[in-house]
């Protein structure tokens with residue numbers, strides 16, 4: 001009986017851990033659409049970087065790799081968010097779009113760490129009209 005119980009506990013823990021992986025559509029896309037897409041899309045590809053499709057996001061920009069699946073520390077997506085807002089390479093550029101807060105950065109990190117799953121065919125659009 002004791003053995004059966006601990007198996008149950010392990011199974012429950014495993015499911016709980018999986019359930020916490022951020023969901024691209026619900027958790028990740030809204031952050032990118034609010035903070036990044038207005039400058040990194042078809043109309044404006046600053047730094048030659050687009051994030052509207054998985055393929056383009058994975059390709060990265062002129063100098064950086066935006067997403068290295070499984071490695072948040074090597075992903076420019078995370079690095080630029082951890083810079084002080086006044087630094088040149090910090091994104092979004094100061095005052096130009098909402099900066100993701102600490103909880104959102106944590107979600108992005110978890111998403112990259114969990115393999116950066118981006119469902120096929122899902123295209124992102126800025127949630128703000130381009131200026």
Ligand code: HEC
Pocket residue numbers: 032035036037038039040046047048049060061062063064065066076077080081091092093096097
């Ligand atoms: C208001 C416009 C704007 C927004 C919003 C913005 N960026 Fe940028 N981004 C730029 C510009 C301009 C550059 C080019 C800088 C340069 O080449 O010196 C750039 C460059 C970059 C680069 C370097 C690309 C390369 O390889 O050279 C990364 C990475 C990046 N942005 C990530 C982001 C992320 C992640 C977000 C959202 C959190 C974001 N940006 C939001 C304007 C923006």
